[in-house]
Amino acid sequence: MTDKYKPKHIPSIKGTKDILPDEARKWQKVEASAKRIFELYGYREIRTPVFEATELFEKGTGETSDIVIKEMYTFTDKGGRSLTLRPEYTPSVVRAIIENRLNLKPQPMRFYFMGPMFRYDKPQKGRYRQFHQIDIEVFGEEDPAIDAEIVQMADFFLKNLKVKDTKIVVNSVGCKECRPSYLKKLKAAAEKEKRRLCENCRRKMATNPLRIFDCKIEGCRDTAKNFPKITDSLCVECETHFHQFCSFLDLFGITYEIDPRLVRGIDYYTKTTFEIVTSKLGAQDAILGGGRYDEMMKDFGGPDICGIGFAMGMERLLDIVPGEEDKQEFVYVVCMGEEAKGAGMKLAKRMREAGRETLIEYRERSLKNQMARANKLEASWVLIVGEDEVKRGKYQLKNMKSGEQIEEAEENILKIIRDKSF
Ligand SMILES: [Zn+2]
Ligand SMILES: [Zn+2]
Secondary structure, three states, X not given: OOHHHOOOOOOOOOOOOOOOHHHHHHHHHHHXXXXXXXXXXXXXXXXXXXXXXHHHHHHHOOOOOHHHHHOOEEEEOOOOOEEEEOOOOHHHHHHHHHHHOHHHOOOOEEEEEEEEEEOOOOXXXXXXXXXXXXXXXXXXXXXXXXXXXXXXXXXXXXXXXXXXXXXXXXXXXXXXXXXXXXXXXXXXXHHHOHHHOOHHHHHHHHHXXXXXXXXXXXXXXXXXXXXXXXXXXXXXXXXHHHHHHHHHHHHOOOOOEEOOOOOOOOOOOEEEEEEEEEOOOOOOEEEEXXXXXOOHHHHOOOOOOOEEEEEEEHHHHHHHOOOOOOOOOOEEEEEOOHHHHHHHHHHXXXXXXXOOOEEEOOOOOOHHHHHHHHHHOOOOEEEEEOHHHHHHOEEEEEEOOOOOEEEEEHHHHHHHHHHOOO
């Protein structure tokens, strides 16, 4: 036999991760909660393909967002087309709206989405090449009331998951009318303090000085504290929008902080930006970030419709959602002998049909071993089906928590288990 035919293990790809059944329950909980809460606010799910034309994302991230472009998972398919696994979600939604003319339909354009994203980044702890996001997007609502409603919804979602120690940070990054003059002021201030900025920031100074505020280096952060604030340079329209946004947050009773340095990493933002940060992830890390992008749809060759949304990383969120052990209650059916096996299978079928999770295993084991197994799996109840029980039409039901055991006929057993009355 040559090496070629020798069975061998093929490992997973660097930067990817299996989500095993134990963790998957928590994923499902977070996803179900997102779905339920977003739908309460009139959002509907949208699912777009995992890959798109490379151009779409090059455009979506803006010309200066070389970080995203550099990290894109791009490949050439068999037809010679350049395709990219989506590195972010918004460009795909915008494309889908334009392509399916969703803006001409009567439904509100409020979408939510959850799924994998891909970045060809150097894998490091907690960062994967395939990672997951939950996003929401609203199109066609200019009123700052929606900006506040979105922040309130995000806050409600996190509270619902019992995430604690969060802080809401908001800002306005202006618009194409007022940003250019601010950027000039910012550039001039950065130029003056050039010697105190890192090499990276000095480079950003020319291309996109707003990014200096994203720098994690202490010295740069300190220096940037004294730079002009964008909130002092807003035009009347942006200023009014921001003011109303804040007063709507007050209306909802939301506590927030205004941080003029919150500019977010992506170029297409206009007016509102916000983040929800937590102290639990170390140094004030963002769990969720979002903002308004009023020019985006037009830039994609679509109608002139404004947009706003937020995104959060699932992996990060799961780290701070409490309650890893959300054990589901279930019945373990113990069968002794061939005849009992048939009866047990039928009972299991009926319990499942009645909506109760039931596990029956077919490997032959002694009564003692089956009981030990049920105990190990943390079954809530054990239903014992022996030949004798089958003959009498009565079964033993054991509550594994209290240790109590009763004998009941099939109908009663079903009722007891359904109502969890034992
Ligand atoms: Zn403006
Ligand atoms: Zn820096």
